[in-house]
Amino acid sequence: MTVVEALAHAMPRMDPDMSARVDAELRAHGVRLLTSTRVVGIEPADDAADVAAVVVQDADGERRVPAGLVILAVGVRPNLELANAPTYATTKDPVHYTGMALANAVHGTAPIISPAELERRRAAGEKVQVVDVRSAKDRAKSFVEGSVHVPLAELRERAGELDPAVATVTYCNKGVSGNAAQHVPRNLGFSEVYNLSGGNTNYQAYTNTH
Known part of the structure; x- marks a missing residue:
């Protein structure tokens, strides 16, 4: 399992020592934790029915992280472009567009x-x-x-x-x-x-x- 977090810790609202302990515990249990890293894209598989990889960006640039399943958890300022998946539905899909309208409201x-x-x-x-x-x-x-x-x-x-x-x-x-x-x-x-x-x-x- 890979967890991508845009901030410096998986639980950034905790105090720094506790945040560091949570990060260490996740890694000790086999979680690949990528902190200070943003998800900038999702690549579909060749058959366009599944996900092939997540494109992430950190201080060293962009790279691909192979993935079979992607779960998005967004905060108070979500990147709505990640929900734009033409292989699954268009931007005019009622669900997608309702989400954009609500986010703007x-x-x-x-x-x-x-x-x-x-x-x-x-x-x-x-x-x-x-x-x-x-x-x-x-x-x-x-x-x-x-x-x-x-x-x-x-x-x-x-x-x-x-x-x-x-x-x-x-x-x-x-x-x-x-x-x-x-x-x-x-x-x-x-x-x-x-x-x-x-x-x-x-x-x-x-x-x-x-």
């Missing part, structure tokens, strides 16, 4: 921005990078002026094309995929990430009347 971790606020900030000279995560077919019909096209399926691999220090707005057609996309740059350390309220549909309706 409780923690306010996924702010939205209205078309009016977006245009106000750009008109004031503020630099905002707007990311269209829809398909090329949808973008060909209409898009937010000045946006870049990075489909949702490519966003993780192409996030390096974006500036993490600049305010970022993700959008889709109505807001669902835009919300899922929003979590990608957020979990990569981008400082300010919004989902465009109502997506491109709402944006086009706003610009047509202003």
Whole structure:
């Protein structure tokens, strides 16, 4: 069994001496304890029906930890990207999306921005990078002026094309995929990430009347 803990001890709320004793006891009973280590991804098996490995990151970088079963225990600030498992269900799965909505309601971790606020900030000279995560077919019909096209399926691999220090707005057609996309740059350390309220549909309706 392997236990991955982002903090320095398995039971970090205890005093340091007691925490160290708990760590030693776990290891003495055969538990592989990885402290100061974060889970950054879960790899499916070749048949996409099981888990093959967990990708972890510590001070030395990323590495794979082979796994047959993964149990996630999240704290007050969960990494919701780990629940994004397209091989099992899509981000639009009712359970996944309800979880994201509830997390945002409780923690306010996924702010939205209205078309009016977006245009106000750009008109004031503020630099905002707007990311269209829809398909090329949808973008060909209409898009937010000045946006870049990075489909949702490519966003993780192409996030390096974006500036993490600049305010970022993700959008889709109505807001669902835009919300899922929003979590990608957020979990990569981008400082300010919004989902465009109502997506491109709402944006086009706003610009047509202003």
